[in-house]
Amino acid sequence: MKELLLIFLLISCYTLPAQRIINLPHEEAKNSTWENPEKQYMSDIWQTEVVTNVSTPTLAYFQADPEVNTGVSVIVAPGGGLYALSIESEGNQVAAWLTQKGINVFVLKYRLVPTGEDGVADISTLAEKNPAKIGEEVAKVLPYSIADGLEAINYVRTNASELGVDTEKIGFMGFSAGGAVTMGVAYNYSKHNRPDFLVPVYAWTDAMPVQTPKKDAPPMIVICASDDPLGLAQGSVDIYNSWLRSELNAALHMYSKGGHGFGMREQGLPSDSWIERFYEWSITEGITVHAE
Template sequence: MRKFISAVIIVFMMSSSYAQNLVNLPFEKPENVEWSGGMKNYFSDIWDTQVNTNVSTPTLEIYKPAPENNTGTAVIIAPGGGLYALSITSEGTEVAQWLKKKGITALVLRYRLVPTAEDGVAEISELSQKNPAKIGEEVGKVIPYSISDGLRAIEYARSNAEDLGIDPKKIGFMGFSAGGAVTMGVAYSYIKSNRPDFLVPVYPWTDAMPVQKPKPDSPPMLIICASDDELGLATGSIDLYNSWYNEKFSVGLHMYSKGGHGFGMRQKDLPSDKWIERFYDWSVSQGITVPVN
């Protein structure tokens, strides 16, 4: 009952403010991926959190800080979920609300996902047990479009900087797990108009987006992960750090000894609970943003 009530409250809150804060991004129609039935928004008992699945139209949900606290900094947030779902609260809207209080404009990106039926979380959970190779096959089809959505999100923020009240030279990209793969896809494929000004991959899924040599003008990056990540993503995070460090780009790494995978804004009574504060400290030290009261 508690989960049902929570889901109803979340849906009500989304429906009351969603339309005025929601932006549809332009996108190209895929040749090899088809969706039906529209986006699903529900509480997943399997993941114990609110999720979005079957996303076929990329959108941005915008969270603006109070004018008196606005720092001009913006962060595009890409939630994780294996490209089959978006963990939309702990890796999306809750992150946005925290940043908003710090004077940072947050834009939650719902990027395109693998087409699924009524319960995408159940589908990926079953495949992980019975046919994990199928997950990689389906992710490989859709991730180029997810990355394209990320690049379009940056273009939107930059071209609408005045209306959004942001500095077009202070637009960052933060992604969690599969959203971290999207983050790195953005990092490896941007052009001048959609170059992110900073990157924050959080336990990035480097199997879906392998570590590559960074571009010559790569922006500063902060990587967040935990050594005990159940998906083994600590190694990829270290490799990603080294790829930036070896090219003498500005890069930081917070590798927590405990935290597991998918901690996001969940409170576990561990140091990893404070990861977003460490991001904020880093962003201030880098001149990406400025402290607010």
């Protein structure tokens, strides 16, 4: 038993590289007050590790092994309805996979809706009794969440030399509500905080409606499942079509099954390998070189 435990610990250490926490500069929110501190816990409702009550945006930097480091970096925004962050399956586990391919990862904790002790319970209750309230609260905070995303790009690009990343290969990937942040970044960047590629994964287009992209919008790969119970498949198709109509570089992977929030969870479905399709796309686009 002790031998098995030692092997597990060694594998865990290899799989997830050491992280560095970076506090991001940010404008104080004028219409939201966080009375409860940031909290990380295992949600029995969602059956995954979550973070709630984020009032100060941070980046957790997972640096690729120097032997395979490509200089490419991805800022990853986990989902959770802006009431929580699915920090493991849509954050840390994504980082563990990508860093082995030589891609540096910055997991973004963007600002969330202030909640009680259990933000997942709060949004779950509202979804049953007062779903309109969710939209009202999200609308207050989302502009700050997007600002956090833009600041994350600005920070990584400004400090690229110290961080060991390429200033022209900084991407943004987001899941669900993090996908809304991703598209908010896509529509609001300036010269210095423009992402070099975009990866919206089952993006929440109700929170961030599809818009006409900028003329210099970066290449993008859209990922979703047709059976998404929140109806996000159509929004993902609309995002893709908006790039296509503007004659911009875009790819779409729409799985027939996968549901919502699959992230890095294994379901025994083709959607389990979405991250491999992203990696292949990044090689095809000349963003990433193949890691030996």
